[in-house]
Amino acid sequence: MQTLRGFSSWLRLLACACVVLAIALAVGSIRSAQAQDADEMKPLADYPDVIQAWEGSPHGNTYDEGKGPNTYCSRCHSPQNWDPAARPSAPPNCVTCKFPFDPELRIAPTMDFVSREDWVGIACSTCHVVEGDLINASSNAWLNPIAGEYEPVATTNELCGKCHTNSTGVSETGGRGVDHEIILGGSAHRNWAATIGGHRPDQCSDCHNPHTQQPMACVDCHSNVAELDTHIKGMNAIHLEKVQCLACHDASGAAVGPHPDEAMGGVWTTLEKSVSRGGESTITAIVSHSVQWQVTCDRCHYADNEWGLAVLNADGTAP
Ligand code: HEC
Ligand code: HEC
Ligand code: HEC
Ligand code: HEC
Ligand code: HEC
Ligand code: HEC
Ligand code: HEC
Numbered sequence: 655m656q657t658l659r660g661f662s663s664w665l666r667l668l669a670c671a672c673v674v675l676a677i678a679l680a681v682g683s684i685r686s687a688q689a690q691d692a693d694e695m696k697p698l699a700d701y702p703d704v705i706q707a708w709e710g711s712p713h714g715n716t717y718d719e720g721k722g723p724n725t726y727c728s729r730c731h732s733p734q735n736w737d738p739a740a741r742p743s744a745p746p747n748c749v750t751c752k753f754p755f756d757p758e759l760r761i762a763p764t765m766d767f768v769s770r771e772d773w774v775g776i777a778c779s780t781c782h783v784v785e786g787d788l789i790n791a792s793s794n795a796w797l798n799p800i801a802g803e804y805e806p807v808a809t810t811n812e813l814c815g816k817c818h819t820n821s822t823g824v825s826e827t828g829g830r831g832v833d834h835e836i837i838l839g840g841s842a843h844r845n846w847a848a849t850i851g852g853h854r855p856d857q858c859s860d861c862h863n864p865h866t867q868q869p870m871a872c873v874d875c876h877s878n879v880a881e882l883d884t885h886i887k888g889m890n891a892i893h894l895e896k897v898q899c900l901a902c903h904d905a906s907g908a909a910v911g912p913h914p915d916e917a918m919g920g921v922w923t924t925l926e927k928s929v930s931r932g933g934e935s936t937i938t939a940i941v942s943h944s945v946q947w948q949v950t951c952d953r954c955h956y957a958d959n960e961w962g963l964a965v966l967n968a969d970g971t972a973p
Contacts, residue, residue, distance in 0.1 A: 723750070735773060743765075781813060811838070840944040898922060901954075905944040925938065951968060
């Protein structure tokens with residue numbers, strides 16, 4: 655008896671719980687349905703700080719005769735001005751653009767010029783649902799410039815990657831393209847073996863403010879590294895002023911060495927070395943986005959290195 659009564663009251667409790675749960679779910683779904691709609695649409699004027707930050711940023715200033723103010727290049731520089739039918743033309747006027755050495759704008763007959771007044775740029779509506787003066791700032795969406803409709807984006811990386819991408823080698827465009835893919839590689843922030851720690855920055859917006867585009871520096875998060883007397887085997891003082899974090903921690907295998915721009919005071923950074931068809935070699939500083947934990951000392955301290963650095967093994971011991 656005792657157990658049975660116990661059982662039936664338990665059943666009643668369960669039934670009650672189910673009803674409560676069902677109500678909660680129903681209310682929840684009503685809430686989330688509203689969340690998709692009117693509730694999340696707020697006046698643009700509610701965000702003066704964001705608008706001001708964006709106005710002073712690279713995304714807020716994309717109109718430039720040197721960056722192709724036309725219906726072809728605008729695919730990423732102002733997607734809402736893009737005409738998918740636009741094509742590069744034959745040289746010398748391949749694209750409508752004004753190179754620094756050009757006295758006047760070149761006009762390609764295969765694409766339209768876009769005036770400053772008609773240029774939309776990378777606007778709020780590129781990354782958020784905007785209707786008239788209202789914006790859904792609580793989530794992101796990509797305004798597909800061909801369909802003219804919003805598409806959901808699963809991650810910020812997917813959103814940023816719509817334009818920060820490579821478009822090289824498409825035969826339809828005569829093989830012309832751009833190389834702007836940002837690869838977040840390496841084991842330090844992505845691809846790491848499971849450990850419980852802080853939130854590793856694996857999204858563009860973990861480091862870049864999406865409206866100013868300004869990044870955080872490594873030491874903004876790793877604020878203790880400069881004081882750690884175990885870091886670089888106790889040789890912080892010798893290196894940290896002279897060598898950028900990523901010159902040691904880069905996982906992309908880039909060349910490293912002093913910055914080619916003298917104004918940078920010889921700080922070591924990641925480099926790209928290329929040889930032109932005429933045999934001239936150029937060295938350009940590049941930004942690596944691939945971070946690894948493991949650092950080998952002989953990346954720089956190798957035998958007969960051109961800078962006269964002490965020769966060391968990978969682990970820092972003398973050979
Ligand atoms: C696939 C997208 C895409 C297309 C198409 C594209 N761009 Fe860009 N462009 C970018 C991105 C992204 C940046 C910023 C890249 C960065 O700093 O890494 C950029 C930057 C630039 C810059 C500044 C480069 C610098 O180093 O300061 C110029 C100039 C430029 N683009 C011109 C053009 C011209 C001209 C065309 C058309 C022939 C074009 N772009 C087409 C995405 C694109
Ligand atoms: C290049 C894409 C992009 C553009 C353009 C953009 N945003 Fe955003 N916005 C984002 C992303 C990504 C987030 C979410 C950031 C995060 O993950 O914390 C965000 C978040 C927000 C937020 C909430 C967080 C905050 O910073 O207050 C507001 C408000 C906002 N955006 C307003 C705007 C307005 C207004 C504009 C136009 C001036 C605009 N955004 C343009 C990408 C963009
Ligand atoms: C609609 C295409 C588009 C999207 C989406 C986009 N960008 Fe950009 N971004 C560009 C272009 C084009 C430039 C170059 C602007 C210029 O110099 O005129 C640029 C410039 C930048 C710069 C400055 C580069 C420099 O050389 O100083 C950063 C950083 C950046 N974007 C980060 C982001 C991040 C982070 C996101 C996602 C939140 C994002 N972008 C989304 C097209 C885009
Ligand atoms: C761990 C932090 C971090 C993450 C994550 C990150 N960035 Fe960066 N990014 C930086 C820093 C720091 C710089 C400036 C480096 C410098 O100027 O030396 C930078 C520079 C840039 C630049 C300008 C330099 C260039 O290569 O032309 C662009 C564009 C950019 N980031 C886009 C992105 C995009 C897109 C993503 C996501 C796929 C992303 N970043 C993710 C930290 C980050
Ligand atoms: C937004 C914060 C943030 C920024 C910016 C950032 N990191 Fe990290 N990083 C982390 C977190 C969190 C971890 C996980 C370990 C921890 O909690 O310290 C990590 C891990 C690492 C590790 C692996 C160490 C380990 O214990 O697994 C290295 C190396 C590293 N970061 C280097 C860098 C470098 C170099 C930069 C600049 C390009 C940078 N980080 C920028 C937050 C950040
Ligand atoms: C001269 C090369 C060098 C430079 C420059 C350098 N590191 Fe390191 N870093 C190392 C080495 C070596 C390790 C230990 C990992 C290993 O044994 O391979 C390490 C480890 C780390 C770790 C993991 C914590 C630890 O102590 O093991 C973090 C986080 C880190 N570095 C961040 C940074 C940041 C941020 C900067 C720039 C302020 C930086 N590093 C500059 C060589 C360097
Ligand atoms: C990315 C390149 C780079 C890496 C990797 C690197 N160093 Fe260095 N190291 C330098 C530079 C540059 C100097 C010279 C600094 C100066 O001019 O004051 C230096 C100086 C030194 C010196 C002083 C003697 C000399 O050669 O000038 C020692 C000792 C040293 N490093 C040890 C190490 C150890 C140990 C490691 C690995 C944990 C390491 N370094 C990793 C770039 C590097």
